[in-house]
Amino acid sequence: MSLTAHDVQKIAHLARLGINAEDIDAYANSLSGILDLVAEMNTLDTEQTSPMAHPLNQVQRLRADVITEVNQREHFQALAPQIEAGLYLVPKVIE
Amino acid sequence: MYKKTIAELAKGLRSGAFSSQELTQTYLNRIRQHQSLNCFITVTEEQAMAAAITADKRLATGDAALLTGIPLAQKDIFCTQGVKTSCGSKMLDNFIAPYNATVIEKFNAAGAVMLGKLNMDEFAMGSSNETSFYGPVQNPWDTTCVPGGSSGGSAAAMAAHLAAGVTGTDTGGSIRQPAALCGITGLKPTYGRVSRYGMIAYASSLDQGGPMTRSSEDAAIILQTMAGFDPKDSTSSEQAVPDYSVGLNNSLQGLKIGLPKEFFTADLNSDMAATIETAINEYKKLGAEVVEITMPHLKMAIPAYYIIAPAECSANLSRYDGVRFGYRCKDPVDLTDLYTRSRGEAFGAEVKRRILIGTYALSAGYYDAYYLKAQKIRRLITDDFTKAFTEVDVIMGPVTPSTAFAIGEKSNDPIQMYLSDIYTIAINLAGVPAMSIPAGFVNNKPVGLQIIGNYFSEARLLNVAHRYQQVTDWHQRTPKGFE
Numbered sequence: 001m002s003l004t005a006h007d008v009q010k011i012a013h014l015a016r017l018g019i020n021a022e023d024i025d026a027y028a029n030s031l032s033g034i035l036d037l038v039a040e041m042n043t044l045d046t047e048q049t050s051p052m053a054h055p056l057n058q059v060q061r062l063r064a065d066v067i068t069e070v071n072q073r074e075h076f077q078a079l080a081p082q083i084e085a086g087l088y089l090v091p092k093v094i095e
Numbered sequence: 096m097y098k099k100t101i102a103e104l105a106k107g108l109r110s111g112a113f114s115s116q117e118l119t120q121t122y123l124n125r126i127r128q129h130q131s132l133n134c135f136i137t138v139t140e141e142q143a144m145a146a147a148i149t150a151d152k153r154l155a156t157g158d159a160a161l162l163t164g165i166p167l168a169q170k171d172i173f174c175t176q177g178v179k180t181s182c183g184s185k186m187l188d189n190f191i192a193p194y195n196a197t198v199i200e201k202f203n204a205a206g207a208v209m210l211g212k213l214n215m216d217e218f219a220m221g222s223s224n225e226t227s228f229y230g231p232v233q234n235p236w237d238t239t240c241v242p243g244g245s246s247g248g249s250a251a252a253m254a255a256h257l258a259a260g261v262t263g264t265d266t267g268g269s270i271r272q273p274a275a276l277c278g279i280t281g282l283k284p285t286y287g288r289v290s291r292y293g294m295i296a297y298a299s300s301l302d303q304g305g306p307m308t309r310s311s312e313d314a315a316i317i318l319q320t321m322a323g324f325d326p327k328d329s330t331s332s333e334q335a336v337p338d339y340s341v342g343l344n345n346s347l348q349g350l351k352i353g354l355p356k357e358f359f360t361a362d363l364n365s366d367m368a369a370t371i372e373t374a375i376n377e378y379k380k381l382g383a384e385v386v387e388i389t390m391p392h393l394k395m396a397i398p399a400y401y402i403i404a405p406a407e408c409s410a411n412l413s414r415y416d417g418v419r420f421g422y423r424c425k426d427p428v429d430l431t432d433l434y435t436r437s438r439g440e441a442f443g444a445e446v447k448r449r450i451l452i453g454t455y456a457l458s459a460g461y462y463d464a465y466y467l468k469a470q471k472i473r474r475l476i477t478d479d480f481t482k483a484f485t486e487v488d489v490i491m492g493p494v495t496p497s498t499a500f501a502i503g504e505k506s507n508d509p510i511q512m513y514l515s516d517i518y519t520i521a522i523n524l525a526g527v528p529a530m531s532i533p534a535g536f537v538n539n540k541p542v543g544l545q546i547i548g549n550y551f552s553e554a555r556l557l558n559v560a561h562r563y564q565q566v567t568d569w570h571q572r573t574p575k576g577f578e
Binding site: 003007008011012013014015016017018019020023027030031033034035037038039040041042044046049050051052053054055056058060061063072075076078079080081082088090091092093 | 190191193286287300326329330332392394395397398399401402409413416417418419420421423427428429430431432433434435436438439440442444447448450451452454455458465467468469470471472473474475477509510513524525526550
């Protein structure tokens with residue numbers, strides 16, 4: 001399985017991940033190598049096998065619907081790159 | 096005193112042979128003296144001395160836990176309130192964690208002293224510590240070589256005696272492989288045994304924290320503090336935690352050891368194979384019985400892992416968006432540019448590679464062919480372990496196909512790097528516990544023996560490792576220049 005530069009650009013867009021133009025071919029190359037490695041999976045017949053998502057086969061635990069967290073907005077927003085009046089700022093999205 | 100085990104240090108603190116302040120200062124001096132190894136991302140000298148003073152008071156009143164006053168260091172993947180928690184990435188270079196991981200809370204409650212935060216591969220993705228934003232770590236046994244990864248700073252710090260004990264995390268071998276390459280003891284517990292709350296996520300169905308120490312006895316002490324149910328981690332196990340130290344000396348008479356023939360193929364360097372065989376013979380002398388077993392799907396572990404782990408990583412790392420915390424690019428023109436450029440500028444090449452593979456595997460039209468297929472293979476691999484443990488008590492084999500490789504040797508070849516985890520990855524897919532213990536040297540570089548157990552059999556693994564460490568001294572060797 002080999003990926004083209006165009007494929008890499010498409011995947012990078014899906015992941016919202018900036019890739020420098022000069023690096024795209026190298027990524028196409030190494031990603032294709034990884035896909036060749038994983039292609040070995042196809043040598044096994046898994047028609048009758050059920051997929052395993054999690055090692056412990058446990059059901060998701062539920063808890064009582066009560067508030068356990070206190071509001072720490074200022075504490076957490078102290079880490080933000082840009083805030084104003086308690087809000088996170090991003091470039092304008094609506095004209 | 097820095098070469099003593101935790102058990103010995105705890106005795107010394109109680110007898111008054113030395114104080115926690117003296118002990119902490121000794122390690123801080125060594126950390127400074129061996130700065131060139133690059134083991135630490137952050138040294139928390141002031142906090143460490145303050146914690147040592149508190150610990151000395153606690154020891155004086157007799158209200159002390161086993162770890163009270165013991166200087167430890169934490170992999171920089173565990174959130175530590177008020178202290179930079181970088182995960183080895185430029186993305187979190189400015190991140191001062193606003194809360195503590197459960198593991199850190201437990202160490203604090205026990206009165207342990209934190210010396211600092213340890214270097215690691217970026218977001219725990221790597222097998223050599225070379226993907227760290229803070230540069231590679233040197234292996235104390237040969238400073239031109241890698242310490243392994245991703246817990247490379249942890250393993251090198253232990254080997255160089257820069258802490259009495261450290262933590263690591265293991266998603267595909269990241270505790271065991273560096274432990275093997277640096278000649279220390281490392282334990283990856285059963286998935287769900289140690290809380291993942293506040294442990295920065297890479298691949299959530301595989302990640303597990305654990306101890307990296309001088310000996311199995313010390314690993315038992317640290318695991319005792321780390322392990323246990325945590326309501327803050329939805330995948331934490333509710334199973335009761337046994338006393339890990341009480342059975343350390345149990346006899347190994349009649350222990351059934353399985354050797355998977357798939358572990359002993361041409362991929363394994365012949366000197367490594369001979370070292371492992373010598374270790375197995377030592378177990379025979381201790382009364383163990385050895386049988387060959389077969390685990391036919393082990394060879395599929397790397398292909399399945401390199402879909403499952405990147406798929407989970409691509410989802411987990413989507414939280415780094417340049418909006419709420421972490422790195423943000425300069426002057427974004429719009430929201431897409433903000434996301435794309437912040438992530439593009441702050442993630443390193445290996446992290447990007449795994450996000451791309453994961454995104455591709457989960458994208459429309461490819462899910463069944465890659466992710467679902469990998470999950471089915473994960474089932475087959477797990478069934479191999481389940482079946483093996485109906486026949487044997489523990490499985491043994493190598494941890495790595497070769498000893499520590501040179502810095503730079505594999506850093507441009509991701510596939511070669513991935514293959515260095517060939518013996519460790521299946522264990523994470525199944526979720527069973529496994530240890531790496533020092534078993535000898537090849538060309539003056541350490542070799543690790545892997546001991547794998549059934550779910551929640553940590554106490555048995557520690558016992559099996561401890562008995563070997565009673566009759567060998569590989570775990571007591573110190574690299575030249577670090578005595």
